Amino acid sequence: MRILVVEDEQALREQLASSLKANHYVVDAAPDGEEGLYLASECPYDLAVIDLGLPKMSGLELIRSLRDKAITFPILILTARGDWQDKVEGLEAGADDYLTKPFHMEELSARLNALLRRSAGHAHPQLKFGAITLDTVAKQVTRENTPLELTAYEYATLEYLIHHAGKVVSKTELTEHIYDQDFDRDSNVIEVFITRLRKKLDPDGTLKPITTERGRGYRFVLQQDS
Amino acid sequence: MLGLLKPLLHHPWVRPNSLIARLRLASCLLLPLIMGVTSVILEQAFSRSLEAATQERLRLQTYVLLGAAEAGGGTLWMPAVLQEPRFGQPGSGLYGLVSSDSGELLWRSASTLGLTIAAPENGKEQQFGRTPSGLFFYSYPVVWETEDGKETPFTFISIEVPTFYQAELSAFRIHLWAGLGLLAILLLAAQGVILRWGMNPLAEMAKDLKDIEQGNSDQLSGDYPQEVSAITTNLNLLLEAEQRQRERYRNTLADLAHSLKTPLAVLRNETNDNPNQMLTEQVDRMDQIISHQLGRATTTSAHHLLKPVSIQAAAKRIGSALEKIYRDKFQGFDTVGPDLQFKGDERDLMEILGNLLDNAFKYGNGLVRVSIAENLGFLTISVEDNGKGISAEISEVIQQRGTRADSISSGQGIGLAVVRDILAGYKGKLHIDCSELGGACFRVCLPVS
Numbered sequence: 001m002r003i004l005v006v007e008d009e010q011a012l013r014e015q016l017a018s019s020l021k022a023n024h025y026v027v028d029a030a031p032d033g034e035e036g037l038y039l040a041s042e043c044p045y046d047l048a049v050i051d052l053g054l055p056k057m058s059g060l061e062l063i064r065s066l067r068d069k070a071i072t073f074p075i076l077i078l079t080a081r082g083d084w085q086d087k088v089e090g091l092e093a094g095a096d097d098y099l100t101k102p103f104h105m106e107e108l109s110a111r112l113n114a115l116l117r118r119s120a121g122h123a124h125p126q127l128k129f130g131a132i133t134l135d136t137v138a139k140q141v142t143r144e145n146t147p148l149e150l151t152a153y154e155y156a157t158l159e160y161l162i163h164h165a166g167k168v169v170s171k172t173e174l175t176e177h178i179y180d181q182d183f184d185r186d187s188n189v190i191e192v193f194i195t196r197l198r199k200k201l202d203p204d205g206t207l208k209p210i211t212t213e214r215g216r217g218y219r220f221v222l223q224q225d226s
Numbered sequence: 227m228l229g230l231l232k233p234l235l236h237h238p239w240v241r242p243n244s245l246i247a248r249l250r251l252a253s254c255l256l257l258p259l260i261m262g263v264t265s266v267i268l269e270q271a272f273s274r275s276l277e278a279a280t281q282e283r284l285r286l287q288t289y290v291l292l293g294a295a296e297a298g299g300g301t302l303w304m305p306a307v308l309q310e311p312r313f314g315q316p317g318s319g320l321y322g323l324v325s326s327d328s329g330e331l332l333w334r335s336a337s338t339l340g341l342t343i344a345a346p347e348n349g350k351e352q353q354f355g356r357t358p359s360g361l362f363f364y365s366y367p368v369v370w371e372t373e374d375g376k377e378t379p380f381t382f383i384s385i386e387v388p389t390f391y392q393a394e395l396s397a398f399r400i401h402l403w404a405g406l407g408l409l410a411i412l413l414l415a416a417q418g419v420i421l422r423w424g425m426n427p428l429a430e431m432a433k434d435l436k437d438i439e440q441g442n443s444d445q446l447s448g449d450y451p452q453e454v455s456a457i458t459t460n461l462n463l464l465l466e467a468e469q470r471q472r473e474r475y476r477n478t479l480a481d482l483a484h485s486l487k488t489p490l491a492v493l494r495n496e497t498n499d500n501p502n503q504m505l506t507e508q509v510d511r512m513d514q515i516i517s518h519q520l521g522r523a524t525t526t527s528a529h530h531l532l533k534p535v536s537i538q539a540a541a542k543r544i545g546s547a548l549e550k551i552y553r554d555k556f557q558g559f560d561t562v563g564p565d566l567q568f569k570g571d572e573r574d575l576m577e578i579l580g581n582l583l584d585n586a587f588k589y590g591n592g593l594v595r596v597s598i599a600e601n602l603g604f605l606t607i608s609v610e611d612n613g614k615g616i617s618a619e620i621s622e623v624i625q626q627r628g629t630r631a632d633s634i635s636s637g638q639g640i641g642l643a644v645v646r647d648i649l650a651g652y653k654g655k656l657h658i659d660c661s662e663l664g665g666a667c668f669r670v671c672l673p674v675s
C-alpha cells in the first residue's frame with residue numbers, strides 16, 4: 001500500500017514516514033500542500049495523511065483540489081487545533097477521518113488500516129475467504145486457522161490483491177503500490193512472490209486463489225464469506 | 227440671576243431623566259409666559275382702538291350739539307329736539323352738556339333727567355377722557371362771537387356710558403383667550419409630534435443596540451441623521467474593534483496550540499521508540515492541559531454580541547461528517563424538534579455537539595438522535611444513542627463539580643469535561659439520562675435569555 005504523507009514539521013514527517021515504513025507501507029512524504037498535490041497527481045496512492053496547517057497550500061485546499069481532480073483515495077487529516085469546526089470542515093472538504101495531534105502511532109496505524117479496508121469495501125477487519133482469513137489489524141493470514149508465515153512483501157502483495165478482489169491487478173500496479181520507487185521494475189520478483197503465495201495459501205492446489213490473466217496481471221478470485 | 231437659577235436647574239424635578247421630558251417642561255414653562263404677554267399686548271391694542279372709536283363718535287355727537295346751538299346776547303339757546311334722539315331719551319347713556327367759561331352748567335340734554343352728572347373741568351383744548359366715575363367724555367370749547375362783537379366762551383361736552391366699550395372688550399377677551407388657548411393646545415400637540423419625530427433616531431438606535439445585544443445583528447445598521455450618526459459611527463467602530471480583537475486573541479491562542487501540538491506529537495512518537503514512562507505521562511499531561519486550557523480560553527465570554535446559529539444545521543453538519551467516520555456501524559442520524567437558534571459562538575456549539583455526537587457514535591450502536599426543544603425558559607439539546615448507556619463511574623466523573631478536564635485521564639470522557647466547561651460559560655448544564663433508544667441521553671440545558 002502506497003501512502004502519501006503531507007506534513008510541514010520535518011521531525012514529525014520523518015517519524016511518520018519511518019513508522020509507516022516499519023508497518024510495510026510504501027511512503028512518500030511532502031513538506032507542503034503544493035508538493036503534496038503534485039505527488040498525488042503523479043503517483044497512484046492508496047491513502048493520504050494530510051496535516052491541516054500546511055504552508056503554500058493549506059490542508060483543506062489540498063483536499064479540495066484532490067477531490068476536484070476526482071482522486072478518490074481515503075484521506076486522514078491531522079489537526080493540531082482539534083476544534084470540531086476544523087474537523088467538520090476537513091471532513092466536508094473530502095477527508096475520511098481525522099486524528100488530533102499529538103497522537104499515538106498505534107492509533108494512526110489502526111485508523112489507516114480501517115480506512116484502507118473500508119475503501120476496499122470491507123466492513124470488518126477480518127476478511128474471510130473460505131479457509132483463508134486475512135486479519136488487517138494483526139496483518140496476519142491464516143489458513144484453516146493456522147497462521148501462515150508470510151514475508152512483509154508477500155503479505156502486502158496478498159493484501160493488495162484481496163482489497164482489489166475480483167479485479168485484474170497488473171504487475172506495474174502491484175509494483176507501484178507495494179514497493180519503493182527504487183525497486184527494480186524489470187525483475188520478475190513479482191512472479192516469484194505470487195508463486196510463493198500460491199504455495200503457502202494453497203499447498204495442495206485445490207483452492208486456486210490467485211489466477212494469472214495472460215499479459216494483464218493477476219486476480220484474487222475467491223468469494224468473501226458473507 | 228443665574229446664580230439663583232443654577233440650584234433650581236439642578237433640582238431633580240427640574241432635571242428629568244429624559245430629553246423629551248426636559249423639552250416638554252421647558253415649553254410648558256415658556257408657553258404660558260408667551261401667551262400671557264401676547265394677550266396683554268393684544269388687549270391693550272384692542273382697547274386703544276375701541277377708545278379711539280369712542281372718541282370719534284363722541285366728537286361727532288359734540289358737533290351735533292354745536293350745530294344745534296344758537297346763542298344770542300350772551301345766552302345759549304338749545305332746541306328741544308336734537309338730531310340725535312338718544313340725547314332726548316332719559317337714561318340712554320348719551321348725555322350732552324354745555325357749560326360756561328366759569329364752569330356753570332348752561333344746558334343739559336333731556337337724557338340726563340334724574341341723573342347728576344358732573345361736568346369735567348373745562349380746558350382750553352378739545353379733550354377726550356374718562357370722568358372720575360368712569361364715563362367717556364369729549365369736551366369742545368368754543369368762543370361764540372355774537373352780532374354785537376361780544377365773544378362768549380362755551381364748552382360743549384358729550385358724555386357716554388362705557389357699556390358698549392366694556393361689552394366689546396369682554397367679548398374680545400373671550401375670543402382672545404379661547405383663541406390663545408386653542409393655539410396653546412395645538413402648539414403642545416404639534417410639539418409632542420415634533421419631539422417624537424425629532425427623537426425618533428435615538429429610539430431607533432436603542433432598538434438597533436437591542437438587536438445587537440440579542441445577537442440579531444453585529445452593527446448599528448440604521449440610516450441615522452448627522453447628529454446621531456457621529457455616535458453610531460463610533461459605536462460601530464468600537465464594536466468592530468472589539469470583534470477584531472476577540473478574533474485576534476482567539477487566533478493567537480489557536481496558533482499557540484498548533485505550534486505546541488506538533489512538537490508534542492514528535493515527542494510522543496519519540497517515546498514510542500524509546501519507552502520512558504515519565505516522559506510519556508508528562509507528554510500526555512501537557513497535551514491535556516493544552517486541549518483543556520486553550521479550549522477554554524478560546525471560548526468567548528461576550529456571547530451577547532454574536533449572531534445566533536441554527537442548532538439543527540450545526541447538528542446535521544456534524545452528523546453527516548461523523549457518518550463518514552463511523553461508516554461501519556452507522557445506522558441512522560436524525561434531528562427532531564423546531565429549528566431553534568443557539569445564541570453564542572458557533573465554535574462553542576460545534577464543540578458541544580461534536581463531542582456529544584462523537585461519543586454517541588463511538589459508544590452507541592450507530593443510531594443517534596438529536597432533539598431540540600424549548601420550554602420553561604430553557605433550551606434543551608438532547609443527544610441520544612442506542613448503545614449500552616453510560617456507566618455509573620463516568621457519569622459520576624461528569625457530575626462531580628470541579629473536576630477539570632486535564633485531571634481526567636484520556637478515554638474517560640475528556641470531551642464531556644470540555645462540554646461542561648463550555649456550558650459553564652453560558653450558565654448551562656449537562657444532564658445524563660437513559661434514552662428510549664436504549665443507550666445514553668446527554669441533555670444540554672441552556673437558559674434562553
